[in-house]
Amino acid sequence: MSPIDPRLQEALDAERDPGDLPVDLRxxxxxxxxxxxxxKVMPPVSVASRVMAEIRQTPARVESDGPARRLIRxxxxxxxxxVRLRPVWTLALAAGLAAVLVLQWPSDGPTPGVxxxxxxxxxxxxxxxxxxxxxxxxDWSRGSLxxxxxxxxxxxxxxxxxxxxxxxxxxxxxxxxxxxxxxxxRYVDDGFGAGQQNSLLIVRPVSAQP
Amino acid sequence: xxxxxxxALALVARPAPLIAQNxxxxxxxxxxxxxxxxxxxxxxxxxxxxxxxxxxTEPLVQKALEGGAKNIPADRLVNGVxxxxxxxxxxxxxxxxxxxxxxxxxxxVAAVAAALARGLSGPIVExxxxxxxxxxxxxxxxxxxxxxxxxxxxxxxxxxxxxxxxKGLRGVRLLxxxxxxxxxxQRPGGRTPSEALAHVRAMLPNVRPGxx
Numbered sequence: 078m079s080p081i082d083p084r085l086q087e088a089l090d091a092e093r094d095p096g097d098l099p100v101d102l103r104x105x106x107x108x109x110x111x112x113x114x115x116x117k118v119m120p121p122v123s124v125a126s127r128v129m130a131e132i133r134q135t136p137a138r139v140e141s142d143g144p145a146r147r148l149i150r151x152x153x154x155x156x157x158x159x160v161r162l163r164p165v166w167t168l169a170l171a172a173g174l175a176a177v178l179v180l181q182w183p184s185d186g187p188t189p190g191v192x193x194x195x196x197x198x199x200x201x202x203x204x205x206x207x208x209x210x211x212x213x214x215x216d217w218s219r220g221s222l223x224x225x226x227x228x229x230x231x232x233x234x235x236x237x238x239x240x241x242x243x244x245x246x247x248x249x250x251x252x253x254x255x256x257x258x259x260x261x262x263r264y265v266d267d268g269f270g271a272g273q274q275n276s277l278l279i280v281r282p283v284s285a286q287p
Numbered sequence: 288x289x290x291x292x293x294x295a296l297a298l299v300a301r302p303a304p305l306i307a308q309n310x311x312x313x314x315x316x317x318x319x320x321x322x323x324x325x326x327x328x329x330x331x332x333x334x335x336x337x338x339x340x341x342x343x344t345e346p347l348v349q350k351a352l353e354g355g356a357k358n359i360p361a362d363r364l365v366n367g368v369x370x371x372x373x374x375x376x377x378x379x380x381x382x383x384x385x386x387x388x389x390x391x392x393x394x395x396v397a398a399v400a401a402a403l404a405r406g407l408s409g410p411i412v413e414x415x416x417x418x419x420x421x422x423x424x425x426x427x428x429x430x431x432x433x434x435x436x437x438x439x440x441x442x443x444x445x446x447x448x449x450x451x452x453x454k455g456l457r458g459v460r461l462l463x464x465x466x467x468x469x470x471x472x473q474r475p476g477g478r479t480p481s482e483a484l485a486h487v488r489a490m491l492p493n494v495r496p497g498x499x
Binding site: 211213216217218219242243245255262263265266267268269270271275277279281282 | 317349350352353354355356357359363364366367370371398401404405425426429432433436459462
């Protein structure tokens with residue numbers, strides 16, 4: 078924005094005779110003086126009154142839709158809800174929610190029943206894309222107990238709640254390679270004549286676990 | 288022809304699975320689609336024989352499922368299941384001999400069969416069952432099999448477990464006896480197996496509880 082010429086400003090402030098202004102400034106003075114007169118004759122209109130005037134000019138919408146459409150529109154529309162809470166009740170509600178979360182939030186691992194125990198499976202399979210456990214506890218079915226290697230260090234692990242007792246199992250690596258658990262400590266011939274061994278797991282009931 | 292008649296004809300015309308005839312505990316139904324079709328009739332026959340002899344069929348079903356999951360050829364799969372049946376028969380004979388006059392519980396028979404599969408001899412199994420005929424034999428048998436697998440003398444291992452039982456250890460606590468003996472064997476300085484067993488015997492019944 079370019080500053081206004083001080084001579085023009087003085088003329089507008091009635092401190093100088095407009096006739097003393099140079100010709101170019103005299104034209105600018107004439108325009109500004111005319112604009113001032115226009116503003117003086119316009120009534121002051123507030124923003125609020127202009128908005129209300131617009132609202133009054135908008136025709137009322139006729140509700141021609143059925144009740145179902147109105148209900149959908151009501152459900153989908155925004156609503157202002159005012160909730161008044163007393164601090165003491167707010168604190169009590171927060172304490173109640175915290176208690177429920179503490180009591181019901183699942184622990185880190187699975188929770189066994191009385192005749193069940195927790196079995197941990199760990200295997201070192203660097204570079205493997207998937208590792209799962211298949212055994213007598215899941216009818217030798219694939220896809221029900223996968224091991225995880227979240228940090229990508231090649232150590233795969235899983236925990237599962239299993240019935241107490243003896244279970245035979247094997248790891249299946251990358252969906253095709255059957256491998257006995259090298260950490261099982263107990264093995265038994267699988268009986269199919271090729272000398273392959275299953276790993277053997279004895280799950281202690283939770284009541285007998287130290 | 289009404290749809291009811293069509294349904295009735297379809298049910299009559301459909302060959303009934305053997306499971307419906309021999310009542311082998313639903314085993315064959317669980318095997319459909321899980322084992323080679325060529326193996327199903329033979330396995331069905333094995334399951335029927337086991338059921339007729341009041342032997343547990345679940346270990347046999349599991350063996351068939353295992354073979355199917357491992358893509359074992361049908362002939363080897365059937366042989367594996369048949370071997371399981373023979374072990375169950377042997378197990379039942381051992382239990383019956385150890386505890387005469389009682390119908391052997393299926394759980395006992397299955398546990399003994401599993402111990403035989405792990406390489407325990409019949410006499411060792413029978414001795415351990417005789418000590419505690421009314422208790423599930425699985426833990427004691429696995430403890431003995433653990434000791435034998437770690438090259439302890441089978442008879443000495445059985446002696447230790449019998450003594451542990453006499454001093455009040457029961458169930459999975461007997462597995463801790465085997466773990467303790469193995470720890471003694473691994474201890475730096477070198478114990479012989481007999482020394483390790485003697486050391487554990489001296490500490491009974493206070494063996495440290497451990498994980499399986």
